[in-house]
Amino acid sequence: MLLEDPKRAEYDSEGVVGSPACGDVMRVWLKIDAKKDKIKSFKWRTFGCASAIASTSMLSLMITEKGGMKIEKALKIKPQDIIKRLGGLPDRKIHCSVLGDKALRAALNDWFKKTNQFDRIIVEGTQVIDPNTKVTEADIEEAVLEGAIDLASVQKRTKVGIGYPECLPKVEELIRFYREKYFGPEGHNSPPAPSLKLREG
């Protein structure tokens, strides 16, 4: 738990998942021992229900107990593991616990990017991006793979963000991410109409 946002020098990477509109936001900061490939410290902030707060808190405990956790092991933590350590959650609260490990992976991805370990970056599959249309990240990925490489064409396929424009920045970010993943960073090898302006991320 953190009472003040940490300063840049106090952590090596950070990750955020969720949006206030969806009801859950988690932000985590990691301090990583590069030599041992270990997470040394895990700081967090959570906006969300009790289950969400408890899940992040438990996750931070699991990561940092016994002198820190190996990144490989941390990447394997599933919501079910957190729930187990919590002693169970009511069924309709399970979804509140899924953000913890996602935030951790986001922070680790940030670390992988910073340390040029691109092969280790993990791609999330099933987070619902738009609660109205229930469009998931996987849907966006599929749309990009099918050649929809800008927002308009992805929207045409998925209707994402129509009536819920708040998620559009996230959608654009995902389109950029998958485009780079499948078609290269500068849009080489990309399908027709690669006329996209890349933004600094």
Add this chain to the structure above:
Amino acid sequence: MSREQHYFDHAATTPLDPEVLQAMMPYLKEKFGNPSNLYELGRTANRAIVEATKTIAEILGCRPDEFVYTSSATEADNLAILGVARANKDKGNRVIVSQIEHKGILAMSEILKKEGFEVIELPIGEDGLLNHLELEKALTPQTILVSVTSADSETGTLQPIAEIAEVIKKFRVKNSSPFPYFHTDASQAAGYIDLNVDKLGVDMVTLSAHKIYGPKGIGGLYIRRGVSVNPIIYGGGQQNRLRSGTENVPGIVGFAKALSLCEKNKKTEYARIKKMRDALEKGIFKSIPKVVLNGHPKLRLPNFVNVSILDIEGEAMLLYLDELGIIVNTGSACNSQSLEPSYVLTALGNPYEFVHGSIRFTLGKTTTMTDVKYVLKHLPGIVKKLREISPLNLDLNQKEKRNEKTRHNKQTYWKLLGLHKTS
């Protein structure tokens, strides 16, 4: 486990009044007869229903045969909407409701649409009120029914029912037609407003017993004479064939007792509760920064405070308060079965992130100033704690920005309906 309890969720349900329980007791025990039977035991039960209905009819200013008992306010809403629509299918196919109706009404629209009706959901202003000009625009000669809640169950905002009734009456005169009928769900408002059906100017009123210190499992619908309604439950033909099924005699007795007690104490309770509510509201705004009031600032039931406390989540607050014995409710998605935040608060033009931080206090008969002070003592600390671990810092003016968009959407909505020409 026994601990101090400070119950602030009277809009969800209320505790049974001991006097009500006492009135019900004989009908749960020795006077258990079926009111349809002719022997003395049955006649006793029937007499109890007749007496109870007389009491309720007197309060509503209607005839006893204009009131039908149902299992709940939801069933009464269903009966009002489905029953009227089906019975008057040949007279028109448009039904108008507000966006903030109880689910017992909104859920009907899917069914009605399948049966060939057109359901118009009227948008609600940022102040929580239905604008009767918008109703005027939506009224057509094909409109058979209008349903607007007296007060919604989330913000307690009081809708201008009499004004809306005037609009409808004028429309009827102009078209020399008895349509549309006007229904209001007053289950949340009962106990605080004048329920006289002529003063309200309505044709149907939904009531519920458990919101007014009566038992659960009993509600009712006032249906003005001449309004044709099809039953939605069929069987032995009880209650003038409108609602088959053996009457819930103890429930009915309790319902009538509860309503008459509420009417008797209305004036003093209204003043007492409003005073405490105002103290609670003022206290919250004074001790906690970044708070937004949901609903109309003045035209509201005297027992409602619904606020959005920004940057934190309602359910986390709810559980912290529960730990201290303070029982409240929230419009946050985490608290609902559907994972969608409150549609009522969203309809008022609140961004989702505001709705997630909403918390509703509803006071009642058992509430005292000590309860209010207890809340004001503990709530600021809980908010502070949750804000300290929250990564958010929302903009208080976000609602304003959002509402410009909503206004635009509303205009588009009317254009889509093709109704802007008639204004």
